[in-house]
Amino acid sequence: xxxxxxxxxxxxxxxxxxxxxxxxxxxxxxxxxxxxxxxxxxxxxxxxxxxxxxxxxxxxxxxxxxxxxxxxxxxxxxxxxxxxxxxxxxxxxxxxxxxxxxxxxxxxxxxxxxxxxxxxxxxxxxxxxxxxxxxxxxxxxxxxxxxxxxxxxxxxxxxxxxxxxxxxxxxxxxxxxxxxxxxxxxxxxxxxxxxxxxxxxxxxxxxxxxxxxxxxxxxxxxxxxxxxxxxxxxxxxxxxxxxxxxxxxxxxxxxxxxxxxxxxxxxxxxxxxxxxxxxxxxxxxxxxxxxxxxxxxxxxxxxxxxxxxxx
Numbered sequence: 653x654x655x656x657x658x659x660x661x662x663x664x665x666x667x668x669x670x671x672x673x674x675x676x677x678x679x680x681x682x683x684x685x686x687x688x689x690x691x692x693x694x695x696x697x698x699x700x701x702x703x704x705x706x707x708x709x710x711x712x713x714x715x716x717x718x719x720x721x722x723x724x725x726x727x728x729x730x731x732x733x734x735x736x737x738x739x740x741x742x743x744x745x746x747x748x749x750x751x752x753x754x755x756x757x758x759x760x761x762x763x764x765x766x767x768x769x770x771x772x773x774x775x776x777x778x779x780x781x782x783x784x785x786x787x788x789x790x791x792x793x794x795x796x797x798x799x800x801x802x803x804x805x806x807x808x809x810x811x812x813x814x815x816x817x818x819x820x821x822x823x824x825x826x827x828x829x830x831x832x833x834x835x836x837x838x839x840x841x842x843x844x845x846x847x848x849x850x851x852x853x854x855x856x857x858x859x860x861x862x863x864x865x866x867x868x869x870x871x872x873x874x875x876x877x878x879x880x881x882x883x884x885x886x887x888x889x890x891x892x893x894x895x896x897x898x899x900x901x902x903x904x905x906x907x908x909x910x911x912x913x914x915x916x917x918x919x920x921x922x923x924x925x926x927x928x929x930x931x932x933x934x935x936x937x938x939x940x941x942x943x944x945x946x947x948x949x950x951x952x953x954x955x956x957x958x959x960x961x962x963x
Contacts, residue, residue: 666719766884780925
């Protein structure tokens with residue numbers, strides 16, 4: 653499975669059910685609209701149609717799903733809108749939700765487990781470019797070379813922001829070749845790891861804090877395009893090597909068209925990685941451990957980077 657891009661629409665057909673009623677599965681379609689919402693449309697309902705219309709409940713805590721391509725999906729913070737198909741004689745229920753978890757059924761974002769997370773932020777590769785791919789031209793001949801350490805990725809920086817949490821910058825180079833084509837890709841991403849069990853909520857909080865840090869550094873609102881969480885107990889072993897299965901976290905993030913259209917340019921950076929490299933770890937640690945009273949000021953600073961429409 654290719655990595656999920658949060659800027660691209662996603663759609664899944666499958667069966668859906670409430671955790672306390674696994675025997676009552678209802679067919680439906682789940683659609684993720686980038687920068688908007690996540691919508692689940694059921695052909696039927698989890699309860700008797702009358703309960704859907706006259707019941708007091710307007711939301712579900714958790715909905716589980718099993719898609720047509722065998723993916724386990726969890727929907728969290730779900731809100732309901734029901735209607736009745738008078739012609740066919742059955743209820744049709746539509747849900748919107750805040751979080752979609754692809755790859756595992758969980759009880760909630762606060763559920764503790766041995767997790768760690770990777771987050772891809774495209775602007776990170778511009779802010780701290782480590783040019784592993786090089787080009788040279790001589791006598792109309794171009795040579796392309798790149799370096800790897802034999803692994804999928806390697807650590808460029810690892811910072812302990814407290815006694816339990818590490819924030820690392822990693823680089824990955826992928827390449828594939830055929831008789832007529834070669835594709836080489838280099839990108840940087842962050843990894844959040846914990847020494848003790850943690851929740852997905854804690855990991856997302858750490859990732860959001862880094863997004864804010866990078867937004868200030870680049871003078872531009874930045875957002876992850878892919879968030880992958882890994883569970884130490886969720887893997888497939890091949891030839892005595894554990895291949896951990898990614899759990900994708902999908903949450904719409906709304907950015908104005910003006911901000912989204914803004915091209916990132918190193919000229920506009922408040923500072924780059926190279927200018928603070930010697931003290932980067934200390935700066936990052938201070939950013940994460942700033943007093944709570946600073947939070948409103950930091951939020952105001954981030955909001956000021958949002959480009960406003962002008963007439």
